[in-house]
Amino acid sequence: MKLLFCICLMMGLLSMDVNAWEANYDEDKIPAYELPELLRMQDGSAVSTPDDWRTKRRPELIRLFEEHVYGRMPGRPEGMAFELLESDGKALEGKATRKQIRVRLGKGVDGPAFDLLLFIPNHVKRPVPGFLGLNFFGNHSISADPKILLSQSWMRNNKDHHTVRNRATAASRGTSSRRWPIERIIERGYALGAIYYGDIDPDFHDGFKNGVHPLVDEAGGKRSGAAWGAICAWAWGLSRGLDYLETDDDIDAARIAVIGHSRLGKTSLWAGATDERFAAAISNDSGCGGAALSRRCIGETVWRINNSFPHWFCHNFRQYDNNESALPVDQHQLIALVAPRPVYVASAEKDRWADPKGEFLAALHADPVYRLLGLEGLPATEMPSVDQPTVGRVGYHVRTGGHNLSPYDWEQYLDFMDRHVR
Numbered sequence: 001m002k003l004l005f006c007i008c009l010m011m012g013l014l015s016m017d018v019n020a021w022e023a024n025y026d027e028d029k030i031p032a033y034e035l036p037e038l039l040r041m042q043d044g045s046a047v048s049t050p051d052d053w054r055t056k057r058r059p060e061l062i063r064l065f066e067e068h069v070y071g072r073m074p075g076r077p078e079g080m081a082f083e084l085l086e087s088d089g090k091a092l093e094g095k096a097t098r099k100q101i102r103v104r105l106g107k108g109v110d111g112p113a114f115d116l117l118l119f120i121p122n123h124v125k126r127p128v129p130g131f132l133g134l135n136f137f138g139n140h141s142i143s144a145d146p147k148i149l150l151s152q153s154w155m156r157n158n159k160d161h162h163t164v165r166n167r168a169t170a171a172s173r174g175t176s177s178r179r180w181p182i183e184r185i186i187e188r189g190y191a192l193g194a195i196y197y198g199d200i201d202p203d204f205h206d207g208f209k210n211g212v213h214p215l216v217d218e219a220g221g222k223r224s225g226a227a228w229g230a231i232c233a234w235a236w237g238l239s240r241g242l243d244y245l246e247t248d249d250d251i252d253a254a255r256i257a258v259i260g261h262s263r264l265g266k267t268s269l270w271a272g273a274t275d276e277r278f279a280a281a282i283s284n285d286s287g288c289g290g291a292a293l294s295r296r297c298i299g300e301t302v303w304r305i306n307n308s309f310p311h312w313f314c315h316n317f318r319q320y321d322n323n324e325s326a327l328p329v330d331q332h333q334l335i336a337l338v339a340p341r342p343v344y345v346a347s348a349e350k351d352r353w354a355d356p357k358g359e360f361l362a363a364l365h366a367d368p369v370y371r372l373l374g375l376e377g378l379p380a381t382e383m384p385s386v387d388q389p390t391v392g393r394v395g396y397h398v399r400t401g402g403h404n405l406s407p408y409d410w411e412q413y414l415d416f417m418d419r420h421v422r
């Protein structure tokens with residue numbers, strides 16, 4: 001009885017009240033930490049050649065992120081099929097070709113599927129390079145174009161987006177268009193592919209039953225500690241989008257950058273790390289579990305994110321709640337997994353929850369891999385001032401303002417693409 005009481009007391013002390021918790025924003029209160037070494041194997045041996053990186057350390061790091069953070073990434077499903085739902089060569093006042101493709105992921109027409117919306121510039125020679133990204137409110141939210149199919153999937157409700165299942169209404173057409181400057185992207189000669197993340201996996205915790213989970217999860221609802229979470233499922237969906245792009249003659253699938261904002265920025269980094277077909281990866285304000293170093297424990301922490309969003313990461317990640325120093329990886333290594341391909345990390349000055357400095361430091365500490373591979377990494381040693389991008393093969397900026405994907409961010413990404421991908 002006494003033992004039971006002690007255990008209960010300890011559990012009470014160990015668990016923390018989410019509501020009583022306050023984020024730390026004080027640099028002086030960051031615990032002393034040591035980052036896991038990028039260029040050293042788990043067994044202590046050094047990683048000193050490009051070949052060591054490619055054949056030993058890179059696969060080891062992918063495995064560690066799978067086992068401890070995002071969960072295991074399945075392969076391409078059998079029975080995947082693409083159905084062109086509609087296309088129009090004179091979209092956006094004749095400047096673009098619009099296509100909408102249903103990507104069926106298996107198990108026939110009743111199995112999980114998502115819609116890929118594609119805008120392709122008409123004024124440039126095809127095949128064209130482009131961006132592929134997930135959005136939060138349906139493909140119809142990124143442009144007021146009335147021909148975009150209205151999403152029929154679960155829709156996030158901003159007031160209570162963890163549980164409420166909404167349906168999209170026509171009033172939501174174009175409501176996120178400020179985040180997606182399609183005309184500008186087209187004018188600069190790039191295609192844009194968009195997928196609604198809720199088609200792939202609705203963003204609330206239902207015990208991993210809906211979305212694409214039934215396709216690959218073990219029968220009977222049994223999941224291992226390294227079974228994939230929602231971020232991994234969304235990233236997997238991006239790879240399936242790229243599978244389609246590889247079949248489209250208008251698109252240069254070898255020159256597609258994966259892009260995402262916030263939780264979808266975490267997702268674009270994991271997609272860029274795991275799928276080497278992506279020509280570049282762009283992380284916009286991705287924060288904890290994205291570009292920010294977990295060990296800094298500033299703003300959102302591992303414990304906080306696992307409690308707020310129990311479905312995002314694999315179960316094993318919970319071992320690191322308030323225990324970041326035990327993590328065998330940190331997020332600089334995730335950014336490094338994009339090497340030798342270009343990677344861009346962006347922060348916003350007021351987005352302290354996402355820890356702009358931690359995002360910068362992670363980009364900085366990814367640099368040694370680029371140098372090892374004989375490439376320019378991040379041309380900085382100190383965090384740049386606001387609105388002063390520092391851009392090599394690794395790019396970074398912190399922009400004025402708050403958590404958002406803004407036209408300023410897009411201008412930097414378009415320049416980055418011109419420089420490295422076009």
Ligand code: GTR
Pocket residue numbers: 261262263264286287288300305308
């Ligand atoms: C916040 C979350 C962040 C970030 C953001 C978003 O609530 O704490 O990690 O991902 O949501 O995706 O908008």
